[in-house]
Amino acid sequence: MSDTDTTFKLETDSALVQEYKYGFVSDVEADELPKGLNEDIVRAISAKKKEPEWMTEWRLKAFRRWQKKEYPRWAKVQYPPIDYQDIRYYSAPKNTLKSGGEVDPELAKTFEKLGIPIEERNHLAGVAVDAVFDSMSIATTHREMLAEKGIIFCSMSEALQHHPDLVRKYLGTVVPPGDNFYAALNSAVFSDGSFCFIPKGVRCPVELSTYFRINARDTGQFERTLIVAEEGAYVSYIEGCTAPQRDNNQLHAAVVELIALEGAQIKYSTVQNWYAGDENGQGGIYNFVTKRGHCRGANSKISWTQVEVGAAITWKYPSVILEGDNSVGEFYSVAFTNKKMQADTGTKMVHIGKNTSSTIISKGISAGESANSYRGLVRVLPSALNARNHTCCDSMLIGDTCSANTYPVIEAETSTAIIEHEATTSKISEEQLFYVQSRGIDEESATSLIVNGFCKDVFKELPLEFSVEAIKLLELKLEHSVG
């Protein structure tokens, strides 16, 4: 087995010389809408996507709600007000396909460079990939094999055209258009993303994966992902992201909705490596994302695993609504911040059904002058008899100029709930470093070893190849934060 065909290659050794090796810009002719946001732009996006009438209306309704909303100020992140009229909401590569149905070589090259081969001959074994470039899905691999099992895995635009009833049935049922400022914005202008539908009783045989790439300048990326697992179905989905290195900030406001019916399981893994800006905090992606799962049926399970190592600002709380009896929600997170990065991330577990249980394992690592906060809510409603939660939030500080904060909130409205909460904050210990170094391992490798050990409980939740890449990626990020 060679590396290239079995792993989702986010890093290679040659990348070690470069701090952020995804900072390149692809020269692709774009089909763009003018900057700015109004009802005409929303209509134009919908028209570009050839969407049904109801969808256009849905977007417009979301847009009107967004206009009345305030952006959230409660997070521990600071940034100047965003001028929403100075953002381009639609930019798509003009020629995605050459005659004969081959993917445009420049685009294929871009994804190749990112380690995501999208041409048929180079497909990754065991992973079906949907590649999203700015506002458009470029290619989805392994389609026929999935179709045989009744699995739908395609871009959201295609889903709206070919499976409108399914989309209509589920879209916005977990994250309503008016949920929050960024979710409303996304609902109005989302351009692409992935749609996955796993029918009753089917176990998806490969990992489904979407790779998001922001390329165009001054363009926001607003993708929408919807995953539905019917009764007894299983799917593991992985998401990766990168963007070019630019001096101005770019907005990424995604919405992800997961729906698990009775006995279904959805495992959602993210490795987020958006461009994070430079030492002075110049540039980088604003990663303002709403992710929520709904365990709708009994005995269902939704598991979020995230490794967040990029983005200038992260505002993200993948959550689970545990409505079905005996349903299970999990959140495993590693958030690494460096330089002037700011991360305010965590989860919400809302227990509604009986005997529901949730696990939260959060590992925050801060270096440089960064700020890293965990924010979590565990809410147990009166109906959630015998609900259980176990939370463990650990923070590690590297150096003296970074900060870590933990804001856990527990609201239990039943006396039968069992809720455990552990939290630690530690400086990477001088004694640990000395001990490891005393065995011949240099300071950088020693730090990396200790941090990897610290994140072990989360990394082991990732699909195997992805976990190897996540470890390498974290090592690479650490190289520039020691000493």
Place this chain on the structure above:
Amino acid sequence: MSEKTPFFEIRNLHAKTEDKAILKGVNLTILPGETHALMGPNGSGKSTLSNVIMGHPAYEVTDGEVIFQGQNILELDPDARARLGLFLAFQYPVAIPGISVAKFLKSAADARFGQGTIKPAQFIKQLREDMKFLEMSEAFINRFLNDGFSGGEKKRMEILQMLTLKPVLAVMDETDSGLDIDALRIVSKGVNRMVGPNFGLLVITHYERILRYIAPSHLHVLIDGQVAMSGGPDLVKEVEKNGYDWIREKFGKEVLV
């Protein structure tokens, strides 16, 4: 280098921590094949000496040299000292959660002997044999390093690391403290496997008990940051019988007990 070249020599070593002078001119020479014991009352600077030899960042060397393998190692980082063949068995080994014993030892062995020098299968085989020798359960291979280990298990793990990394000079910082008689026997068995003509050993201890298992050729008594007296095996018996006071008097210094 002839066989008796002093490959390890501490010269006039002075060190302090947070403005408190602890070592005040330590001199000590170890030749290959020799086992030295270092004893002394609480607060005399024994553990500081072992930490300074290995390069703990909390201590500042204010004067003197530590010569090992022909160079002054005080200028080197702890990892570079280890790669030269220096080893410290810690008095209080720390835990590294999430990193298995096998992974840690393989990383350390790769650092010491060069990446790729030891094949993984061969490495694990040797590790299993060494663990058996130290009467450790094989399950330790996959446990996280020192995480939840008992005091005795941690000390055995230190000796396992020593056997794996094959140092040429080892310093044992009160490895015997807190060990029951069986554990002491096992630890000593491990150490004695290392002892040979090309290996130097410095055993720092409070109790002469371990010296019945690891026979030192030399004994030094550290008092108030200096070697107050050195001698052969006979000195061990005298210390056992009469304590340190007579040495202190002879040395002519006021020392806090």
